[in-house]
Amino acid sequence: MTAPAATRWQQTAGRTPAAVELRGVSRHYGGKHAQVRALDDVSVAFAQGSWTAVMGPSGSGKSTLLHCAAGLERVSAGQVLLGEHDLTAADDAELTALRRSEIGFVFQSFNLIASLTAEQNVTLPLKLAGQRVSAKAVRQVLASVGLDERRRHRPRELSGGQQQRVAIARAMVTRPRVLFADEPTGALDSTSARQVLRLLREMVDGVGQTIVMVTHDPAAAASADSVMFLSDGRIVDHARAPSAAEVAERLARLEG
């Protein structure tokens, strides 16, 4: 696999239009002299209804890629397109509006608001967007992650796996175009992790949800449709529906 061929990497599954597209995106940190290139001229398109895992050694730029693709971080150069929206040109108000409707997030550390119940956490994005909240719809979403019974509980009364499922329900309640997941199974035991991955798979297969997921767990990556490998801020490899062992082997090669 040669690097130049890998920098322009198009996901071709079904030739569906891209949900998110990065065009020549670079992200630099630091001043003029000690500059770190977290992303170096990356171009990639994530097709609608696809689940892509992003892997790479520590410091390879995979989190930065996720943050830039989700409009959380400004790019130094290049363009990020979310459907018809240009994230790189959007101001804070536009980004806020997009976070309410087009983008969902799930993180390793769950990031639920401790003072709110599961149900309140899930409805929060709708309320912030000033939308009417239908109790039925919310219960449906909670039921879809298997937590209808526990909707009155606060995060600390839930297990890690349950908290993560609440976080997924919160991300899904606005029916976002793309779900960004940063190590969603990183803090979970293997049983809870499998449950969460199954849930994500159901969303992709069921409603055609687009998911971009950063992970360092080969088993998690193997659940995705395809895996993209990053090293030193560049895309260096990709694999379609690999097994966990295959993923681990490619990753080891990168790290070695």
Added chain:
Amino acid sequence: MLRLSWSTFRERWQLFIGAIVTVCLGVALVQSSLLILVTAATSGLVEAIALLAITLGVSTFLAVFIVSSTFAFTVAQRRRDLALLRLVGAGRGQVRRLLLSEALLLGVLGTASGVPLGLVAMDVQTSLLTSLGFVPPDFAARWRDWILGVSAGVGVGVALAGVLAASRRAGRVRPLDALRDTGEGARVMTGARWFFGLLFLAGTVALVTVSAFVGPEGAIPLTINAALTASVALSALSPLVVPLVGRLLGLLLRGSTLGTLAQANLRDGVRRSASTAAPLLVLVALLVGQTGVLASIDRASVHEQRRDLAGDLVVTSTGPGAAGLESVPGVAVAAERLRVPMTVTTRTVDDGEVETETEDFDAAVVDPAAYAQTYRRAPEAGSLADLRGDTVAVGSGRYPLGAELEAGIGGRTVTLRVAAVLPQTMGGGEEILLPPGLVPDPVASAATAETIVRVEPGADTSDVAEAIGARGLGEVSTLDEWITASASRQQDTSSGIMTVVLGLSGLYALIAVVNAVVIAAAERRREFAVARVSGLSRGQVVRMALVESWAVTAVGLLLGGVAAAGTLAGIAGATARISGVATVVVPWELLGLTVAGALLVVGGTNVWTTLAATRSRPVALVGAGE
């Protein structure tokens, strides 16, 4: 938004309890001071009004100050939560509104508890004012219904004013911050901090400079204000100073592991340190600064009187008695000052309406020639030789030479021309001198006379004193005793004022400090747990936190000392200009007490909260994700 605020409130009440208590206290004090003030104003109790006005100002200032530093702190602590809200779609305005509605809740709770407390405060304040002699014993402040509106306005207003800056900062929290583990923003020294720090610093310098050029009556309020602006300035700039002191501490505790840790924590938790140091700073600046200023003015006035009065004895009697004294063998001069009350009415025409204002004075009837022989300084303008007939001599800065005053003396109204303006003094001088003949006899004979006696060269002072006493001409004391006694009377009034104002700010500072320490410890459970799984014993963690908190206390006290020194510098300038000698009294005893008290309170609270925060097994906390 209100619902979210409420649930945050319930979840994190420790963060807010201090602010609620502060608002509650602020509402109570403003309410009771205002009710007493209104009643006092209708009765014309001038001294009480001044004191109450200071109390009002200081309590409002401190309430806003403490609420704002609490919220600045909580915003830093809740950075992750706020960023999370942004992440799930909250706009900047919504985050700001969240904080403002929290402040609203806080204000409402504070008002609800402050109004009943205000009734208690009114009783306490009234009895305090009565016992200090500011108001008559039968004084009773009346409840007025409109005060409820004022109290609610103060409670909510103080809370909102306090949260304004913090809410702006909260609006700037970026969504990405939710994913970073740092508890506080990397940059504590914000542009606003620089701006307000330098602005208030400049204000302080200006106030201190100006206070050196006005009379003592002006210098006191100016230096109180200087202490307040200095507090704001230094607490805004404290993130610069705290790490500096941390480094100093590192030098002192080099080699000790706990010391190194404490130093690193200080450097790391700049905002935490700043919120503990800020109230201490205000306390020291007010307490030491004000006490020092008043004591300096008192001492300067004693110096001044010793220098300016030429005499040996003072005889206090009822009614005129100088004539009798002059006939005592050995008396060279007997200069009498007969104390009579007097009013001056001034009329100003404003928009076609005539406004009358009547001022009360404590006038002294003197024989100009004798007065000049016992008082060494010449008038600022005019001459005491002209003080005869319908004339008057006035203290510096009141009325111009040649002005005609409408004076009320013993029930009569006369027009008096200003014949002389007396030199400016530190406070021991006369307000108004009258020539003999203006005061009706019945008033004169009931008045108190203080006669300064100079003995003839060669005569023995104590013999003369004995002779005066033997003739029953009045109570005799030496001039020095008399000056000291009148200075200490003056000081009693001053320290009465100080007790009220400083007791108040001490209480506020106490609440604020305890509040900051409690918040800090509650948020540090995890950090302490990590320290323990890294091998520190519980005792070592407590000791580390204690060293750290004492270092922060030292920073607060030190900065407060700097602010106090600034106000004292102002008074040194004022005394130097007015009395010729720069006089500064540093209240060491009070300073020592404050330092000991602060170390005790901060240390005690810290040990208690650290013990509470380390009660559970560390592993349980280190493992928890949220």
